[in-house]
Amino acid sequence: MRGTSDRIGGVPVARIEALREREAAIFAAARPKSAAAAAEPSGFLDGVPLHWMLDWPMPFRMVVDEARGATITDVDGHRLDDFCLGDTGSMFGHSPAPVARAIRRQAGKGLTYMLPNDDAAAVGRLLVERFGLARWQVATTATDANRFALRLARAVTGRPKILVFNGCYHGAVDETMVRLKDGRPVNRPGLAGEFRDLTQATRIVEFNDIPALEAALAAGDVACVITEPVLTNSCMVLPAPGFHDALRRATRATGTLLLIDETHTISSGLGGYTRTFGLEPDLFVLGKPIAGGVPAAVWGMTDEVAGRWEAYGRIKEPGYSGMGTTLSANPLQFAAMRATLEDVMTAENYARMDRLAGRLQAGLSAAITRSGLPWHVARVGTRVEFICAPGPLGNGAEAEAAHAPALEAAIHLALVNRGCLIAPFHNMMLVSPATTARQVDRLVGAFGAVCAELVGH
Template identity: 75%
Template sequence: MTTRDTTTLGGIARSRIEQMREAEAVAFRTARPKSEARIGNGIEGFLGGVPMHWMKDWPTPFPILVDQARGATITDIDGNRLDDFCLGDTGSMFGHSPPPVTRAIRRQAGRGLTYMLPSDDALAIGPLLQERFGLPFWQIATTATDANRFALRVARAVTARETVLVFNGCYHGSVDETMVRLKAGRAINRPGLAGEFRDLTRATRIVEFNDIPALEAALKDKSVACVITEPVLTNSCMVLPDPRFHDALRRQTRDAGTLLLIDETHTISTGPGGYTRVHGLEPDLFVLGKPIAGGIPASIWGMSDEVASRFAAYERTKEPGYSGMGTTLSANPLQFAAMRAALEEVMTAKNYAHMEHLARRLDAGLTAVIDRNRLPWHVARVGARVEFICAPGPLKNGGEAEGAHAPELEAAIHVALVNRGVLIAPFHNMMLISPATRAAQVNRLVSAFGEVAAKLAA
């Protein structure tokens, strides 16, 4: 029987990690006296001292108090400039305030912000979504969480089935059915859920990503309404699909009469039509949130001809009343204006080519640093989205991804990078390349990562 080494994490001595955390925390505070005075003890009037509790999850001693963000740069109120590779955790994947989106917002602001009716921009968006993502029928929502909820309602309605299937380690916003995980092979509610009194596993099956036999067994009784999945697991230590996985997933769902929902909210980094278009996936339902409107809260969800026809038949027979789909501020004219500008002028093939080029450069640079310092880490990438993972790879499933997560080490690296002028995502070492990102910024990130890695590995 082997014993686990508790003196190291990610191949680094825990004592060294703690030393770095302490030293970098001092440097962070020293560089931000104005911020510390205003936010160091929390913001008055907000629960927990922050407007949204995720803001407490940054590993910095206190959140960065932003003065402005432009392109791929954030400046705090102390004048510190950061090369931004977090980009609002994908919400600003195409840069902060892309000029076409800014112009569209300014134009629409004087014409009304919401009125529960379509505008001229809506007439353009429908065909844009059809052409870009390949499905014929679409709806607009405000968040990907909402869009996923609504799409799952449609799936259950047209299949007359209750159960959904997810993959261990998945992320689909705060959709209740997806808040489950595998522990020692058993499905349980995801730890940490607040106020949850239901057994969410009653109507949700969960298997490991890339496990084709387990997927087949879970679908065999033909009682699953829908499989909801990202094309790549992205939210904690990226897991890429095996070469045969998506073909098997599509074949097995069709054989079982189960619908397939692809959530591209993170993997839209792959190309203008997402991972789905680049790799020829054929979903029945499709969801995309976060960056679709250039930073304005918006999401889209679409469906195939067959699903739309089946749902129309269901609608003709169901009891009249509220469908449980839609919110008052969804599909408002500000969303239409920003989304049209993003689709037509920002999410272009030219911009994606720039993003892909620099992402490959970042991938190679980070990998070279890891190899040079002989660290047991690896880099994963899907299009313009790059992650360094403080464990050997590649990872095969969500269970392995959970085991690879090294929170204390990642937190130390994060603050050290901030102190060297670089911001990455606080939750899972994610870095995004935007159309506004420049080669010099990538070089600075690789250099800063190299300096930090060398200190840890010395």
């Protein structure tokens, strides 16, 4: 639970507020150039080019001067150990050398021409080899990839509905913007300009709840279940033993396609959670880190699904499919994806990342134990999160209840002032190939110091 009125996550509210106030003052005093930039008229709505930038729990946004490897430097000269890494977009470090070389090379050969090249052919083969599915398409964001894959699923099944798990995250796909409230499906709060009841097109059940899943699929009108292998855009929820096997059996028994969205869980290992744990999806989506930070996403399907799509194409009326965007599958994406798949997203890099992520998990857990706080740490491969509540969590409702925004914001700011940057959402930390053991130990030390302050040690 979040806590009582006078405590959050086991910490007195007054102590959280005092930490936040003190750390905000330290942050502001240390960053006059960022403060001046924040005060200048920018021409952007709310002063930022993307409203997500308002979610950083700082008095004002840091202005970045440069990022290299696993460090980020602001305009005031502060170097931070970066464990946010662009919220997964730079999961393999900032500007990996093979990707930077590929971008420079392609920049002299044209950035977009709506035709394939040699890199495209290589990427297609690499995707089949790395992730196992037989046929692929390229998009610019995972949101687009998920949207297109769901459109295909409806087309080939002739079914109208999809199913999602409470607490899921699949980008800005409309059909997934639903949640359970008091056991009833409702639109997620805060949706700007939404004029539909999205629950009419979507069924929603709790993650790890196989009986509810089977009941929701029983009518035979669900085209596709879309899921992350682990709930990640909340307090992390790991699958219960046997959950993925039961999910695959239930979807096959009802003729429902299964889409695995690995945009966050690619941290699991080479080939993502799907390959690491032997999942068998019909459709597969990966965005963010696939091109080393260049906007790109891929979505794949099995031969069987591809055959059904080809059959559908022979009978559908002509016209725009509603799938694809002009700048998708451009040669800059292919150059960056090829370099990432061949030289960055390697077994050797994953092995090193996994070792350091284990070190981080153990260090954070030990700090929590020493402080006596009722918290826990969750990890999926190189992705680590501390959660300010007891665990493990079993579903999206429990994850929502575990979220402690005021406490998390104070911790985040305190870590920044101690030279460590984590994601502004749900306490997420990533270990990259460029991350060092010394950086991990600094983060563990900083976290331990903050925990000690929160409990008054």
